[in-house]
Amino acid sequence: MASNGLGLQLPQRDAASPGPISPGISLAPGQASRVMNPISSKVTSVLSTSYADSEFREALILLDERGISISAETRRQLRLDVQKEVIDSNGQIINEFGRVADQLRRIGATIDKLNKNYQEMKSHVTLSHEATVATVEEASSLMTQKTNIETKQQLLKGFKDHFVLTDDEVASLTLTSEPVDDRFFAVLAKAKRIRKDCEVLLGFENQTLGLEVMDRTSKNLNHAFQKLYRWIQREFKTLNLENPQIHSSVRRALRVLAERPSLFQSCLDFFAEAREQILSDSFYLALTGMSASGAKDHSVKPIELAAHDPLRYVGDMLAWAHSATVSEREALEVLFVSDGNEIAKGMQEGRENELWRFMADEGDDGPPEFDAVKALNELVDRDLAGAARILRQRIEQVIQANEETILAYKLANLLSFYKFTFSRLLGVTNAEAILLQSMTNLESEALRQFRSLMRDYIATLQGEFQHTPADLAPPDFLQEALKQLSAIMQTYETSLDTSTSKGGGEDQEDDDDEFQPILTESFDPFIAGCENMARKIPRPASSIFFLNCLLAAQSTLQPYSRFTSRRLARLRSTASEHASKLIESQYSFLVSESSLSSFFSALQPLRSEIREDIEKVSTLEPTQPAALASASQSLDDFLPSAIMDALENLKHLQDARLAREVTEEAAERFCADFEHVEELLVLADELRDQKDSNDADEEPSLRALFPRTTGEIRVLLS
Template identity: 85%
Template sequence: MVHHHQAPYPLAYPQLRVKPSRTANPISSKVTSVLSTSYADSDFREALALLDERGISNSAETRRQLRLDVQKEVIDSNGQIINEFGRVADQLRRIGATIDKLNKNYQEMRSHVAASHEATAATTGEASSLMAKKRNVETKQQLLNAFREHFVLTDDEVASLTLTSEPVDDQFFVVLAKTKRIRMDCEILLGFENQTLGLEIMDQTSKNLNHAFQKLYRWIQKEFKTLNLENPQIHSSVRRALRVLAERPSLFQSCLDFFAEAREQILSDSFYLALTGTSASGAKDHSVKPIELAAHDPLRYVGDMLAWAHSATVSEREALEVLFVSDGNEIAKGMQEGRENELWRLMADEGDEGPPEFDAVKALNELVDRDVSGAARILRQRIEQVIQANEETILAYKLANLLGFYKFTFSRLLGGDNEDAVLLQSMTNLESEALRQFRSLMRDHIATLQGEFQHTPADLGPPDFLQEALKQLSAIMQTYETSLASSTSKFTSKRHNGEEEDEEEDDDDDDEFQPILAESFDPFLAGCENMARRVRTPSNSIFFLNCLLAAQSTLQPYSRFTSRRLAHLRSATSEHASKLSDSQYNFLVSESSLSPLFSALGPLSAESREDIEKITTLEPTQPAALAGVSQGLDDFLPSAIMDALENLKHLQDARLSREVTEEATERFCADFEHVEELLMLADELQEKGANGKGGYGVDEEPSLRALFPRTTGEIRVLLS
């Protein structure tokens, strides 16, 4: 290792330069070169580092041998490199020999391959052609398989679709849907130039579909024979089959006809069993209480039969809703599709209107009516027998009202626009028959009372036949009020048009009840009016007023539907009360002896001087006559009001009696006041005339007021 502190020059001055002189020797040049070397030079520093690694000590011997040692190492290193390159050259020679051998083998193999290729060229070409044909055949096979799978039914599918021995299950409906899809897709095949295949498939598919629908039709008929509608869990396959069969409207309608006939017979037998407790075959069913046990009570008997019919109709409708309508409009869609595909529909002109759109609810209502039509005919026969055998007027009306209620109920159940429904027609005819019987019985009853119409009661009260008629009418109105018959028209109008005014509703009720009043009330009141005409005044008015008041008290609680008739009765009451008031007034005038005076002075006016001057010349105002009138009035007044009320003692309304008498006395007092005023004016005029002549003479007559001293105030007090 070189020790730098032994260097001839200190390290602190490494960059010191000595400028050589031209006469310097080589040693000086060498020294100068060494001294000019910079320690920052990388080569110099690497050389120093190499010397450190060799561990060379800095001595004179070492410095002399260093160059030789380095040269020797360089020579040795070059020798090693030459040896290595020699070995590399040997390897390259071996690789070259190997490559030559490979090239020779390649050429040999190439010649063999060329010969083989020439020998197999024909076979390879033929194989390629066969492979291409194979791929073409495979493509056609795939196409054929896809075509057969889409357009052709397998033997098992055809058997499931057409053979009646195969069940109608999910597989049947799957194959049926596939067949319908094939028929629709055949339109694509018919679009090609060669239509033979499409026509053949279309023909075969149509045959299979027809067989399938025939099989489905027969299966549904078989199911209908054993179908239990009372079971809420109706098999879903029946509903599904009906939806599918709806695509053949003729078959679907035929199924409905078959179903309706079967259900009609079943319900008729059930109704007969409910009536008699015996089945159609004659077997006794002890679990059923026969409705006929209540035949002794016609109203209950008819009510029980109608209740059974209503219950059966509701149950039938609910069951058929599950069967036909529970799946929405699927049946309607199927019917529409079937109608559009029918041959005569396709051949029709475009301008022709097709059949109306299928209404599921309307069809359901019609089917329910057909199902219960058999029971409805039995029901009509039984109720007609009850109506014809009945001889009671009130019962006849109650039957008519009950039938009207059920007619309204069945109308809501089967649709109000279904006027051809057998059940609704039966209810309408039975109601009309019951009303005819009611009118007939009422007229017969009136005919039997013709003798009683001739005799007025001694007390001028309502006759017995009127009281009995009012009792019957009260029972009729009570029955009418508790029924739905009075609300039928209002229910419909409110549902479609909203609430109406109360006055209009009352008018509707009045119009509906008028025919009943015309039969059960008007003839009796008319009889009373005829009886009143045969009685002298005022008994005629008293008698008829008593009848009118009794009628009003009967109708008043039911003013909701008798308001118009009550208004007529009040008008008649007011008219006869006015007549009675006139009679009382005439009584007061006649009994008070004032009739001549009222007749003479009534037409005169207090405003006319001529009329006042005429008063003293009238016969009733002469002193003797006037004194007699005054005396008669004095005799009458103490008992006047009692005598007047005695005239109305048979009037059964004391309040009306007082009002009539008060009206007559008020009129009497008004006329008396007029007479009093005229007499006073006549006295004043006479007094003025006497004063103009210088006073009265000795034989001067007394004044009119002196002869007739009563005042209006006194009259009012005595008549109050």
């Protein structure tokens, strides 16, 4: 054995065995014995060993851990120790396997015992199963039956809870001794739901159950609505509408009762009758201070005693009616308008349920939808019907007893104002309202009385229409008529301002149209009388008199031009016509007083552009020297006082400014004609100078005989 340099014995290579000494080197057979030696054998052994083997590495690591030195003894002892350790390890393993074998034997015995017990239990179970199989099957059948019965009980309970009213619920719906409270409405809602859900039951082949449930539920519902109807009637008898906090249960009951339109309408009729009586009694109490039963109420100040004149009396009654209407409307709005949509839905549902009403409306377009505001207005009007009748009777008495023209119109205007107010309060389209009809009829009656009184008044003045005042001033009857008209227009303007402030203003043309009938009755006859009087006197006095009347009328109507603009335009046009007549009269006065009438008449047709006309000037009679000198002298005598004399003609015209304007216009026309005459005279002199330039006995010129110029005339007449 040879060592590998690490203390291990390596096998000796046989010297006779051939083999290479090292890789890639071969020896000849003759050289083998000579080359083989221990070193080469060790090298060969080392080189042939694989150090990559894991067992070899572990062996080396083990030797290093034991710290064994390399020697022959050690190597021998190591082999023995290793063998001893292998033998000890094998003995230990055998002992362990012995203990394992004992455990396996005990486990086997246990398993055998378990198998035996299992077989015994299996036999017992088999016998028990054979003995209890009938009982188990019977118990399973009973459990199935129990499950089915419980399911049916749940279904029956659910059906009863959903489709059947309990005795307490039926009593709450039908018995009048039970209150109408939240429980009543809850049960009523449940009954309506049951009737609706019965449609599902009627969808099955067997409809008996559905019909029975629906029939019983419908009867209960009918009793419930009858109970609700009677309860609402009782509540209406004691309902205090003046209290703003009306009980919410009444509103709820009305909303539900709307599902029975016939009962709902009957309930409204009952309510309207009750409220009509209450408001009639209240109005009678406000008028007289005594209740309908004759009892005196000292807390009320009677209108009949507080009002000292007819207008105040009528105004107080209308004010009470307006206040009552507003209060009634505000109170009923809580009942109807706040739940208007719900009532409309209920009415629609009720019409679908009440087949006879549906069939009655089938020929038409169908029943109209419920309009809460319209129903409110109609109900308020019905509530005030009784008071409206009393109001109409009292106001008719006042109108018929009145003998004053202005008061009659003020009454008509007051009624018109309240008609407008009530129309806005009750709806402008509600033309059938009793209150509005009363206001319309009363207004017409007051206007008829006004027209009748005005015609009677005019008839009494027929004698005064025959005498014209000496100073040509407006007659007394016209001044009195204008005073009345001013009072009437002031009243009308107040009503217009009130209407405009309430959003009902109209344009000016509409105001004019509305006021025209009043002017026709209270103004036109007097102006026509003045015009007839003017026709009976000579000019210019007729124009002066009528102008004074027109100017007085204009000054009266002008402040109220908002609704008298058309009549003012007509008056101004007529005044302009008579002013033109006065201008013509003043012009004629100036021409005649200046002694130039024949002069103007002869020269006016001639034209300065035509030579023949200019040649005619000197041949005319007024232009002869003697006539021309006389005309010049008369003109000089007239001019200093011409304007004063002309103004004296218009001294009775009450508008001094108009008198001066008329005179100035006439003077301007006179100056224009004079300018034309002057131009013709100048041209005639120039033409004569051209013809007779060599004549020694030259005659005086026309301008020398008539020296006045247009500028001088204008200055003297200014």
